[in-house]
Amino acid sequence: MASTAPHPNPLPKAERELVSERRQFWLLMLFAIVMLGIGIGLRDPWPSDEPRFTLAAKQMVESGDWLFLHRGTELYADKPPMLMWLEAASFEIVRNWRVAFLLPSLLSALGTLLLVYDLGRRLWNRKTGMYAAMAVLMCIQFVFQAKRAQIDPLVVFFITAANWGLLRHLLCGPNWKLFWFGCFCAGLGVITKGVGFLALFMLLPYVWATLRGWNGVATMGAGAWWRWPLGLVATLIAIALWLVPMLLIAHAHADNPIYAAYVNNILFHQTAGRYAHAWHHIQSPVYYLPIMVYAWLPLSLTYPGSLPSWWRALKAKDARIFLPLGWMVLVLVFFSASAGKRDVYILPIVPMLALITAPYLEEMLNARWLRLLCALFVAAMGTALLALGMYALTTHPAFAAKLAYTRGFDGPQNCLWWMCIVIGAAQWILLAFFRLRRAHWALAGGMLALWVVWGLWAYPLLNDSSSSAGLMANVRAHLGDHDEIGLVDWKEQNLLMLDRPAIDFGFSAPTSQQFTQATQWQVAAPATRWLFVQEPAMGHCVDRSKAIDVGHANRRNWWLFKADAVIPGCVPAANADDDETGD
Known part of the structure; x- marks a missing residue:
């Protein structure tokens, strides 16, 4: 008779359960890392708060002042510094702001x-x-x-x-x-x-x-x-x-x-x-x-x-x-x-x-009512996104064009609606696969699909318009190597994404005061000094035919001009657009 090698003793039940639970824990952490971390490095800070905090952290690193936050030349006193400390410390480690922030x-x-x-x-x-x-x-x-x-x-x-x-x-x-x-x-x-x-x-x-x-x-x-x-x-x-x-x-x-x-x-x-x-x-x-x-x-x-x-x-x-x-x-x-x-x-x-x-x-x-609610939630989300995407692709509604304009999005709009269709289709595919008996698995998978597509698709697609990266790249394209630029009625994303030295005349100061100080600074070197200004802050004090419309971003129009475009002695009215959280 052929001898049979003895089988090793199986692990006790309690130990097997412990091994299984540990495996499940690490799978959960992997699931969490993918869901939370996907897309990091694919976008810059987006308004309203992200550019403000990242700008403060960036200025912290550049100036060496880690106690008093700055927003341009002004002290920023709205928040304590803990987040900005950690963003700055992250940058010192990874040396990349897209990741560090x-x-x-x-x-x-x-x-x-x-x-x-x-x-x-x-x-x-x-x-x-x-x-x-x-x-x-x-x-x-x-x-x-x-x-x-x-x-x-x-x-x-x-x-x-x-x-x-x-x-x-x-x-x-x-x-x-x-x-x-x-x-x-x-x-x-x-x-x-x-x-x-x-x-x-x-x-x-x-x-x-x-x-x-x-x-x-x-x-x-x-x-x-x-x-x-x-x-x-x-x-x-x-x-x-x-x-x-x-x-x-x-x-x-x-x-x-x-x-x-x-x-x-x-x-x-x-x-x-x-x-x-x-x-x-x-x-x-x-x-x-x-x-x-x-x-x-x-x-x-x-x-x-x-x-x-x-x-x-x-x-x-x-x-x-x-x-x-x-x-x-x-x-x-x-x-x-x-x-x-x-x-x-x-x-x-x-x-x-x-x-x-x-x-x-x-x-x-294990109760039917919760699995049913999970299934209804997945189905509702999938149906809504599919319907929105297909409606926008087939009818080109006015709200889609308005949304793209107000957000400064000049990319292919169809990509936005295809993104909705992909997310919506993923919900229905998962629901069809897991069915009602395991609807909670379909829900978890649907949430993962939502955030993965958002991170890998929406981030790069929307980044130029949402972060003002595209706008400020256009501004840089008009500047020579020895040109200087001053900012009036600016937002944090403008200074952050400019990626070159700039002069500002305060952030919270009245816009008419900023404009007056900026034009005085500009006339000292009119051949090389430009002003970057939000349109309402210009009023009727700038000849648009001599200025450059550099684009629309974050629901605002922006202009670039030299001293010859400024009407002498003109002071614009105060700008009412002072809501920092408006982005």
Whole structure:
């Protein structure tokens, strides 16, 4: 008889499950990296905020001043410097602004996913951690912001890191080092966007749960009272990393009122003043309720199942649900109380929402109602994009031409509509393949297809018009090697994409004042000095026949001219287009 070699002992079931879960985790991270990172390097900063922050970071690198942000010749006091620090540091590593300006957002989003995964794993199990991270990825607003170089992905990361440290201490602890770490991250969130302190609201539901004897809260011991105030110390240390040197340098320039105005603006006007007396984005008290539905699709499809589950958990006094949920409510109330509201303000809620949804996701996905909602969502998105693309291709509607003109897009418009058709077709193909039984897989694939096509197709297609790269290339083409250029009523993308030295006459100064100073500068060397001006700022003070219409971009017309085109003694009226967020 032929001998048979003995088979090695199979791995124990628990170990096999662990290997499988680890494999699934790395597949999830690969999925996340592709979804969030695809397209990096294929575009420049797009308005409204990206060029502003990248310009400040670029000037930081060029000037060596890492404490006071600049926008051209002016100090920029609207935001703390954390994002700009990270963009500048990224550039010092990769030496490419197209990559560097998006790296902080990508790393912040990936870090947020890892933190949510770890919380789900420790509070429940690895599968729950996987569901929690995937739930965050299945939120359109989260991914959209993660693919932009704005402050919000970074502040979401710091607030989530703070929540991670606090919840590890409050529910899995005691672990005072992680508590202090969480408080420190809250301070980093403060010097990122001012609202990082919101993470500390987590202590309020913890106090309630402790007093009411909820299940799962960690017992700290009576002798630990002195450790709690050290959390505040950790928060203040993080804030002091920027605040103390900034105040010292500002004090050293006490004879310059510009620095005093900077300190007042960034510490008071843009924080408490903006919250208590908002001057723009005025919305109703219930503004965020629909945002939590449509902006958080498809994650919000789980509400019909998660709301009853949370209620049952609260009745069972489960602190794992109560602390994050109570924190979410407090943050929502905080932002709703201010008259000024923007959809991104409540984005830090999403990771905690995903965390407390994850324990019930497997049960919900086994239910027909959620698979049906997933299928309907994929079908609706696919149908809408297919219909839009085919309608625009076949009828050439007026709105398509108007959209292309207002955005300065002079490329082939058909490419835009074919992009819609490709995304829409991908949704239907995935739905047909996975069918209702695995509709959630079709939804995940559909989201991936959307963001992959957006990154690989829309980025290069729209970049020249959206970033003003095409406009400023046209401007450079008219300048000689020894010519100089001055900017009037300019936008950050103009200076950023000009890619050569320029003179500006302030950014926030009245446009008539800028124009007057610019023409005085120009007459000192009329043969070599050009002015680049937004059309309304010119008024009737420029002879258009002697000026060059360099193009339309970001909903604005732009002109280039020398001194012979300026009507002597003419001062244009003030330009009303001063909204920085209008892009």
